[in-house]
Amino acid sequence: MPKYVGQRVKRTEDPRLIQGLGHYVDDIKLPDTLHVAFLRSMYAHARITSLDISEASHAPGVVAVYTGKDVAKVGPVPCAAALPDLKVPDYRVLASDHVVFVGQPIAVVVATDRYAARDAIDLIMIDYEELPPVVDVEEAAKGGPLVYEEYGDNIAYKLTAGEGDIDAALKASDHVITQRIVHQRLAPIAMEGRGVLARYYPGEKELTIWSSTQIPHLLRTQLALMIGMPENKLRVITPEVGGGFGSKLNVYAEEALLGWISMQLGKPVKWIEGRRENIQATIHGRGQVGYVEIGCNNDGTITGLRYNVFADLGAYHQLLTPAIPTLTGLMLSGSYKIPAIQINVTGVFTNKMATDAYRGAGRPEATYVVERAVDLVAAELKMDTVDVRRKNFPAPGEFPFKTATGLFYDSGNYDAALDKALEMAGYKNLREEQKKGRDEGRLIGIGLSTYVEICALGPSQAMPAGGWESATVRIEPTGAVTVLTGASPHGQGQETSFAQIAADELGVDLNAVTVIHGDTSIVQYGIGTFGSRATAVGGTAVYIAIEKLKEKATNIAAHMLKTDASNVVFKEGRFTKQATRAASAGAAAAPEPEPDVPVGEAPAGALPEPDADGNGVTIQDVALAAHIARDIPPGSEPGLSATYFFEPANFTFPFGTHIAVVEVDRETGDITFLRYVAVDDCGKVINPMLVDGQVQGGIVQALGQAMYEEIVYDEQGQLVTGTLMDYALPKAAMIPWLELDRTETPSPVNPLGVKGVGEAGTIGATPAIVNAIVDALSPFGIRHIDMPVRPEAVWRIISGQA
């Protein structure tokens, strides 16, 4: 039984954070720091006809003002998605003549304090010639005004994927049901917005960039290319990061600009994004309008699924913008055996901020489509939705399960999670209560989601820029254990969970382990934290690095114990000589005589005599011996560290069942939760408390999408939901008590058996909630309702005004 892994270990990150002693970017104060503010486009689509910075340049405290022509040498914002015939606009870090969305940066003021910088923005004289914007994704796909005249249309790419003869499958089905489904745009809203501090050392020609990012190493590579400097002269540090949710899995214009400005001025420069800027110009998520067709037979068997989707990419590509809908395509089989699947993606430019990865990144869209479609099948066939789901699950013996989208699901037991959730919820009773309630005029709805997600991104073959993760594990001369991880956690708690893995594997106290991340000059190259990958890929790298380190330590220990490595046992932090076969069998055999060792042959120096007490040597003893290196096996490498880059052979596929029970108020259309039950299976669990935290946070973000959140642009492309007064995040009093449990189906993809859990909630919960609302409204003949489901829409249905 491991001492730490699997236990509810309190986080080592917390003492600094609960006392206000952590350091986010804006908490780092360097002497002589200059502050930066941006002039951003107020129009969704316009030409800049004149730009006059003379007054702003002479304003009090202003040190410099830069416009697009000044920064022409800084490379464009990169897009890492490689798709056939993809149109990639040349998106510059400052716009020079053509602006394509509200919030696009045009000019930058550098001043001695943030108030002076902000004041001077208002002194920049700018004239625009307004151009017609295109806002609606379907209108943009048909034609409409063009975001880029030179392309001749607004289509960035088209893509078809899937296997099986979908036309034949649908034609042969007893029923084909179609539904238009909207996945509204969302704002990730990390509570800490983006922030950048850049400091250039002219003598050393070194640039350090502190950025609130999820991907320090990838950012370093891209910024080196954009700015045009050697990558090893650029250091990216991610201090404390106040949430990401995918929004900081990116390379932004501001990050390159701050570095470039610091190089021009030779001083530290800082930009801290305001919340309005954050909602305007940090990536959005979702933004799909699609049409699903699902075929089924009278017995509930699903025969095929087609999804024709218009992806609202926004005005340009951020790092992964066009790739997100491809993840939707991969997950369209859900947790079901569907012989024929096809996705047709039309990626569309609109005059809006770019969409990109927001917690789930294309997979919530797929899960929502499939889980809604299964309920449509149940409604069409007048079957219980549980029965339709069960009928189409692959059985546990069918794993690895191949889907018609080309994936191999690693492991699963979907019935087990469903059964557990049904039992927790008391499903039969709930249905009876629902029926009884309806007779009394109450509108109770029960919604299920039996989701599967794709995590641990991922094999490098399937990733735009490497899918492995790295770790270095060192034992210092004093015995302190240092873990360097290429993952870059920002709230997930890997400083604790990786320490749990290391402490158990090395047999040391948890407090002896320090996990270091997020500094490209300290940590070997890494990929970062996103796609529910940090533990499954990064944690595995830590685990295997430790195995390597122990191999080396075993050789040194054997030398210290004056025996053969094959004769050494490592247990609970101590290397001892293996008992002889006879002794271990319980026979009263005398121990083998030790060979005499001439005293003084090994110069001991400060070292204690190894194994003086006959109890073997600790791993700390070995670490000291390895560093002093006067008496280690001949020809062996001094020091005690190991590095491993782990390349996963497959993704992992966590799954689960979520059940929402809601009641709709007939008078107001208000929706209240009666129950929320979730059974998630994320494979082996390192720290159940952290897993619960991930699931709860994800469910509440899903609830936000289902009922509250929506980025709204008006028909002129003005952002209507530009502050947190207008963009409705879930608050504490809007949330039901979440009843959680787990099943545990280990992943065969990695030796830890873990799958990942960061996105389970946003993927699994949204359809459960909407399915419950639709179920509650089914007496009115409703089969679908679009998100966010607001009381007004519900009230219109109830009062016959839909």
Place this chain on the structure above:
Amino acid sequence: MKKPITITVNGTERRDEVEPRMLLVHYIRDVIGLTGTHVGCETSICGACTVMLDGVSVKSCTMFAFQADGASVTTIEGMASNGDLHPVQEGFWEQHGLQCGYCTPGMIMAAAQILDRNPDPTTDEIRHGLEGNLCRCTGYQHIVEAVQYAARKMRDQAATGD
């Protein structure tokens, strides 16, 4: 145009000259250098900037430093005493009431205010009391449990006269 102000912060009296438009949160963070108080929205919605002003929780991003002249301010850095965590801080640690930690200082100040006013709040009262503070990571459930933990601990301390 700078104005003189006198503010007691975490028990220490300070005299400074500030621009009248300087926000209290910028005074706390940039002038005094206590960076535990965070800015999250600038519109009084998110509560990351919550501090105590004469014992009442306020949002320091929507108040001028000048308005706090003569007042006593407690920030997150002033919650632990003699190296002992405040029961609310302890509750957040014990119950995993934080993930990224950015909303946490404001959340802890708001929670302390709830317990000041009501030592034995119901779950609904806790949730209602936290409506002025947004958290994007936790989904609030562990925060509610953190406040319940602190409430128990503070009641126990009061009962034993500790």
